[in-house]
Amino acid sequence: MKKDTRLFFLASIFCAVFCIGIFVWGSLSMIRQGEQASLTLGEIYMKAMNYQMQLHFRSIIELKIKQVEGIVNKTPPETTRDHSEKARQELRSSAVLRKFTHLALYATDGTAEVIFGEPVSVMDEAAFLQALNRGEKNVASGVTASGRELVILGVSVGYPVSEGYPMKDGKTCTALVVGLPLESISDAMSLNLDKSMVYSHIIRKDGSFVFRNVAVKADNYYTWFEQDGHFEGKTAEEMVADLKDSIRKGAEHTMFMTVDGELHHVHCSPLPNSSWYLVTDMPYGELDKAVEGMWNERFFTAVSAALLLPLPILALFFFYSRISRRQIAELEKARAEADRANRAKSEFLSNMSHDIRTPMNAIVGMTAIAAANAENSVLVQDCLRKITLSSRHLLGLINDVLDMSKIESGKLSLNMDVVSLREVLEGIVGIVQPQIKAKKQQFDIHIHNILSENVYSDSVRLSQVLLNLLSNALKFTPQGGSIQITLYQEDSPQGEWFARTHILVKDTGIGMTPEFQKRIFESFAREDNARVHKIEGTGLGMSIMKYIVDQMQGTIEIHSEVDKGTEFHITLDMKKINTQSEQMRLPDWNVLIVDDDAELCRTAAGALTEMGTTVEWALSGREAVVMAEERHREGRDYHVILLDWKMPEMDGPATARRLREILGSQVPVLLVSSYDWSEIEQEARRAGISGFIPKPLFKSTLFQGMKPFMDVDAGQVGSVDTGMADLAGRRILLAEDNELNWEVASAILEEFGFLLDWAENGQVCVDMFGKSEPGYYDLILMDVRMPVMNGYEATRAIRAMDRADADVPIIAMTADAFSEDIHQCLESGMNAHVAKPLDIKVLMRLIQKYIR
Known part of the structure; x- marks a missing residue:
C-alpha cells in the first residue's frame, strides 16, 4: 500500500512537473507568437500610415503645383512679349492671391529674376534646375536672405519647346518658381503625431531635415542614427550605409533599431516630384509593455494552477489553449480587417480620382479652347x-x-x-x-x-x-x-x-x-x-x-x-412638373429631317408635328437631295431642313453643299449632332449650314433651335418675364468676411440694379443695420462663418432689436450646405438658405420672393 501510495505520489509529482513543463513551454511559445503577431500588425500599420502620408503629401504638393500652373494659365508666356512689366504685375498679383511669399523666373543656366519676395538660396539647386530644364515639375527647399526657410515649387513654362517669359537680362526663361513658408506645409502634413503611436520626418538625401519631428534632437538624421541608435547584427555605420544605398536607388527601406532601450520600427519611402524621403517611426514601447504584461500574467496563472492537481491543470491547459487559439484567430481577423480597410481606402481614392477627373477633363479642355479662341x-x-x-x-x-x-x-x-x-x-x-x-x-x-x-x-x-x-x-x-x-x-x-x-x-x-x-x-x-x-x-x-x-x-x-x-x-x-407646353408652337412649316437613324427621324417628326409643322424625313443624303430637288421644281421648297452630320455614303457637309446648289441660301439648313459644335463649326459654315441643334433632341431643344427662324419677333415667342425690373435701386446689406466672395457677389447683384453695402463680419453687420434708418435695407445676405461675431449670432442680435424692420429678410449665403446647417440657419431666425458656389437663378428667385 505504501509502495502504491509512494508510486502514486511520485506519479502525481511527475504529472504535475510534466504539466508545469508543458504549460511553461506552451506559454513561452504563445508569448513568442504574440510578439511576432504584434510585429506583423505593426508592420501593416506602418505601411498603411506611410502610404497615407505619401498620398497626403502628393495631394498637398499637386494642389500647390496646380496653383502655380493656374498663374501660368492666367498669364501665358506668349501674351507677354511686348508687355513684360505688365506681365510681371499680373504674375505678382496671381501669386499674392494664392498666398505665395516668393516668385521668380529661372533661366536655363540657373539665373533667377525675383519678381517679388526675398532672394532665395535653393538647396540642391543643381538637381532642381536639371528637373526644370527637362520640363518636369519639382519641389525643393530654400532659405531666404533673412534666414526664413521656404518650400520651393518649380513649373516649366515652355523651354525648350517654346520661349518662356521674357527676362530683363535677355536670357531664356525655363521655369516659373514660387515659394511658401515651410511651416505651412508642415502644418498641413500634421507630421508631429502622438509619440506613443507614430511620428514622421522628411529628409533630404544627405540626411538633413526638411521637416523634423520634435522627438529627434540632432540636426542630421544619419547623425541621430549613429549617436542614439543600436542595431542587432550590424553597426550603426553599416545601417546608415544601407539606408543611404536605398535612398540613392530611390527604393523603400524598412529597419528596426533600439533607442533608449525602446524598439523602433522605421519605414522610409521616396516622395513624388522631389528628391525628399518620408521617414515614419513607430516606437513599440507601450505596445510591448501591454503584450508582455498580458503574457506574463497568464504564464504565472498557468504555473500556479498546475501546482494544485494534474487534472485541473490538464483541464485548464485545454481551456487555455482554446482561448489562445481564439485570440490568435482574432488577431488574424484584425490583420485581415486592417488589410481590407487599407485596400478599401486605396480603392475609394482611385474611384474618386476617376470620377473627379472626368468633369475636370471637360473643364480643362473647354478652358483651353476658350483661351485659344478668345476673339470668338x-x-x-x-x-x-x-x-x-x-x-x-x-x-x-x-x-x-x-x-x-x-x-x-x-x-x-x-x-x-x-x-x-x-x-x-x-x-x-x-x-x-x-x-x-x-x-x-x-x-x-x-x-x-x-x-x-x-x-x-x-x-x-x-x-x-x-x-x-x-x-x-x-x-x-x-x-x-x-x-x-x-x-x-x-x-x-x-x-x-x-x-x-x-x-x-x-x-x-x-x-x-x-x-x-x-x-x-x-x-x-x-x-x-x-x-x-x-x-x-x-x-x-x-x-x-x-x-x-x-x-x-x-x-x-x-x-x-x-x-x-x-x-x-x-x-x-x-x-x-407641369409646364406650359402650348407656348412651344412653330409656324405651319414644311420640315425635312435627314438622318440615317430611322428611330431618331420618327421621334423628331413626332415632336415637330406636335408643335404645328408638317414633317417628312429621309434616311440618306442622296434621298434628301432628290426630295428637295423635286419640291424646288414644284416651287414648294422646305421651310427648314434638319441634317445629321455623320451619314454613310453622303455625309452632312456633302449633303449641305448639294442642297445649297439646288435651293440657294434662303432655306435654313440646321445641323443636328451630338458632336461638339465648336469643333465642326468652320467646316459646317463652309458647307452652308445655317445653325446647330445639339442632341439629345428633346421637344424644347428642337423649339429653341428653330425659334430664331420664325417670322415674328423672337422676344415675343415663348418669352418669360424675369420680374427683375422693379428691383433696381433696392438696397442689400452683405455680411461677408472674404473680400473675393464680396467682389463676386457684388458684381453679380449690381448687374440687376441692386445697391450693396459690405459688412466685414457679423458685428459690423449688426452695427450698420442698427445705425441705419428703419426700412433702409430691403434684405440682408448673411455669411455664417465670420470672425468677431458669426452669422447665427448676428441674426439673433438683429431679430432682438426694438425696430419696426427687425423682421428684415435675412438669407444665409454660405458654403455650409448640409441639411443640419440649413436647419441651424432657420433656427437662428434666417428666412432662407443658399449654398456656395452661388446658383444665380436660385439666389434671384429667393431675393424676388422676400423683397417686398
Whole structure:
C-alpha cells in the first residue's frame, strides 16, 4: 500500500512537473507568437500610415503645383512679349492671391529674376534646375536672405519647346518658381503625431531635415542614427550605409533599431516630384509593455494552477489553449480587417480620382479652347456653358465625398427638386464627349415619347448614375465601338401625376460573364480575368449607383453577353412638373429631317408635328437631295431642313453643299449632332449650314433651335418675364468676411440694379443695420462663418432689436450646405438658405420672393 501510495505520489509529482513543463513551454511559445503577431500588425500599420502620408503629401504638393500652373494659365508666356512689366504685375498679383511669399523666373543656366519676395538660396539647386530644364515639375527647399526657410515649387513654362517669359537680362526663361513658408506645409502634413503611436520626418538625401519631428534632437538624421541608435547584427555605420544605398536607388527601406532601450520600427519611402524621403517611426514601447504584461500574467496563472492537481491543470491547459487559439484567430481577423480597410481606402481614392477627373477633363479642355479662341464670342460662350455644366457635376461629386459617411451608414438622403431631363443629359454628353472623341467611338442618343421633360428628382444623384454607366461603357468598349443612350417615358402605375421613365445605356464592349452579373453590385466587385486587368476601376461605383436607384424606388436590370456588349436598363417613376407646353408652337412649316437613324427621324417628326409643322424625313443624303430637288421644281421648297452630320455614303457637309446648289441660301439648313459644335463649326459654315441643334433632341431643344427662324419677333415667342425690373435701386446689406466672395457677389447683384453695402463680419453687420434708418435695407445676405461675431449670432442680435424692420429678410449665403446647417440657419431666425458656389437663378428667385 505504501509502495502504491509512494508510486502514486511520485506519479502525481511527475504529472504535475510534466504539466508545469508543458504549460511553461506552451506559454513561452504563445508569448513568442504574440510578439511576432504584434510585429506583423505593426508592420501593416506602418505601411498603411506611410502610404497615407505619401498620398497626403502628393495631394498637398499637386494642389500647390496646380496653383502655380493656374498663374501660368492666367498669364501665358506668349501674351507677354511686348508687355513684360505688365506681365510681371499680373504674375505678382496671381501669386499674392494664392498666398505665395516668393516668385521668380529661372533661366536655363540657373539665373533667377525675383519678381517679388526675398532672394532665395535653393538647396540642391543643381538637381532642381536639371528637373526644370527637362520640363518636369519639382519641389525643393530654400532659405531666404533673412534666414526664413521656404518650400520651393518649380513649373516649366515652355523651354525648350517654346520661349518662356521674357527676362530683363535677355536670357531664356525655363521655369516659373514660387515659394511658401515651410511651416505651412508642415502644418498641413500634421507630421508631429502622438509619440506613443507614430511620428514622421522628411529628409533630404544627405540626411538633413526638411521637416523634423520634435522627438529627434540632432540636426542630421544619419547623425541621430549613429549617436542614439543600436542595431542587432550590424553597426550603426553599416545601417546608415544601407539606408543611404536605398535612398540613392530611390527604393523603400524598412529597419528596426533600439533607442533608449525602446524598439523602433522605421519605414522610409521616396516622395513624388522631389528628391525628399518620408521617414515614419513607430516606437513599440507601450505596445510591448501591454503584450508582455498580458503574457506574463497568464504564464504565472498557468504555473500556479498546475501546482494544485494534474487534472485541473490538464483541464485548464485545454481551456487555455482554446482561448489562445481564439485570440490568435482574432488577431488574424484584425490583420485581415486592417488589410481590407487599407485596400478599401486605396480603392475609394482611385474611384474618386476617376470620377473627379472626368468633369475636370471637360473643364480643362473647354478652358483651353476658350483661351485659344478668345476673339470668338460664340465659341467662348459655348465653352463657358460646358464648363458650368461640368463644374456643377464636379461640385456634386465633392458633396458625395463629404457625404460618404452617410452613404456607408445607409443614411444617404436625396435632395429632391425640379430637374430638367434635357439639362441632365446635355451636361452628361458635354462631359463624356472628349473621351468618346479620343477613342473614336460612335455615340447615339434616342429620345422619344417624353411625357414631361421636367420632373421631380435629385439631379446630382441622377447625373451620378448616368455618368457612372457611361464611364463604364467608355472604359469597356474598344476603340471604334458603339455606345447608345435611350430615354423614353410611359404612363406610370402610380397615377397620372407620374411618368415612368426608362433610361437605357447600351454598348458593344467586352460584356460580362453570367457569374459576374450576379455580384456586380457588391462593393469593390470586379471581374477577375485577363480581359479587365488593364482597365482601371474599383467596383465601388456600381454599388453606390444601385443604392441611389433603390433610394429613388427604381429598378435596374442588366443584359450582357461576353464579347457582344452590355445594356443597363433603369426604370424610375418620377413626378411630373407641369409646364406650359402650348407656348412651344412653330409656324405651319414644311420640315425635312435627314438622318440615317430611322428611330431618331420618327421621334423628331413626332415632336415637330406636335408643335404645328408638317414633317417628312429621309434616311440618306442622296434621298434628301432628290426630295428637295423635286419640291424646288414644284416651287414648294422646305421651310427648314434638319441634317445629321455623320451619314454613310453622303455625309452632312456633302449633303449641305448639294442642297445649297439646288435651293440657294434662303432655306435654313440646321445641323443636328451630338458632336461638339465648336469643333465642326468652320467646316459646317463652309458647307452652308445655317445653325446647330445639339442632341439629345428633346421637344424644347428642337423649339429653341428653330425659334430664331420664325417670322415674328423672337422676344415675343415663348418669352418669360424675369420680374427683375422693379428691383433696381433696392438696397442689400452683405455680411461677408472674404473680400473675393464680396467682389463676386457684388458684381453679380449690381448687374440687376441692386445697391450693396459690405459688412466685414457679423458685428459690423449688426452695427450698420442698427445705425441705419428703419426700412433702409430691403434684405440682408448673411455669411455664417465670420470672425468677431458669426452669422447665427448676428441674426439673433438683429431679430432682438426694438425696430419696426427687425423682421428684415435675412438669407444665409454660405458654403455650409448640409441639411443640419440649413436647419441651424432657420433656427437662428434666417428666412432662407443658399449654398456656395452661388446658383444665380436660385439666389434671384429667393431675393424676388422676400423683397417686398
